[in-house]
Amino acid sequence: MLASASTLPTLETPRLRLRWMTEADIPALFELFSQSEVTRYWSWSAYTELAQAERLLGNIHKHFAERSLFQWGFARREDDRIIGTCTLAELSGEHRRASLGYALNRAHWGHGYGREAVGRVVEFGFTSLELHRLEADVDPRNTSSVKVLEDLGFQREGYQRQRYSHNGEIQDAVLYGLLRPEWRSGCV
Incomplete structure (x- = not known):
């Protein structure tokens, strides 16, 4: 995996x-992860200080060096300013799988950028990394994220009741999975 x-x-x-x-x-x-709408279904609360984004970047670099997490920033070609992130986490070469995560700046919702970025990372995972399985968990109320996964061919595999506690609220999660033989490269 990119040794x-x-x-x-x-x-x-x-x-x-x-x-x-x-x-x-x-x-x-910081702008991305300080938006409460973005972190509404995330695993942490909205950032309140720039130092949190600095620590995040440090952790992204550290975990990439360990090859346990690949996190891209994605930017529109026209200005190269980061508007979202897309992540392959919990990378397992032995089991040829990874967990998928993504976030998009609220100002750019509704333009298909999330699906475009996620589709490209799925392609990379199955082709360049030769993964066999990708999985994601999503709050079932996050209908936009569910649509991204389903449009890319992910199958609903399970419902996890009260999986997360976030901002004083207990949240459910739906587990989605996509196997390489099921993947359609034209979905990117």
């Missing part, structure tokens, strides 16, 4: 560039 690379490869889509994030991207990461 000798010092950074993630840049992935391209018709409108987006998924790339390695640097210190220059910290303000955009």
